[in-house]
Amino acid sequence: MEKQRRYWLLKSEPESYSIDDLQRDGSTYWDGVRNYQARNFMRDDMKLGDGILYYHSNTKPPGIVGIARVSREGYPDPSQFDEKSHYFDSKSSEENPRWIVVDVEFVAKLDETLSLPELKKDSSLEGLPLLRKGQRLSVQPVDAKHWRHILKRAGVKEAT
Secondary structure (H helix, E strand, C coil): CCCCCCEEEEEECCCCCCHHHHHHHCEEECCCCCCHHHHHHHHHHCCCCCEEEEEECCCCCCEEEEEEEEEEEEEECHHHHCCCCCCCCCCCCCCCCCCEEEEEEEEEEEEEEEEHHHHHHCHHHCCCHHHCCCCCCCEEEECHHHHHHHHHHHCCCCCC
């Protein structure tokens, strides 16, 4: 049985790691996730080839700025073991890691940001987790219908 491709939204502050950084680097591992629900998405649900909406948060205006894809499925976040890292977790061990990363690769940068205020006005995006009040997860699932609509709005052909 062929696996169903899934879609995600990943949030990053542009000062930490922007779509331009991902475009320059080509790929990176998505580290520093310290929320159990987001970790579970990365560990259990994100699969090779899944599509990603790249979202800049904590900027004016916040919004979707690019497209990426999962290029390696979940594995232990190395920063959890590094005592010098901001993401160090003394309760995590190599035998029983708590935190996971996935590798993501650049696909496209949008010509223009699809801002959060614009997205909120779009009735076709009703039910998109990003638009729910109080939704702050840095890793969020995106329905296929919302994925297709956002790509169409951005003028991007289906990312392969």
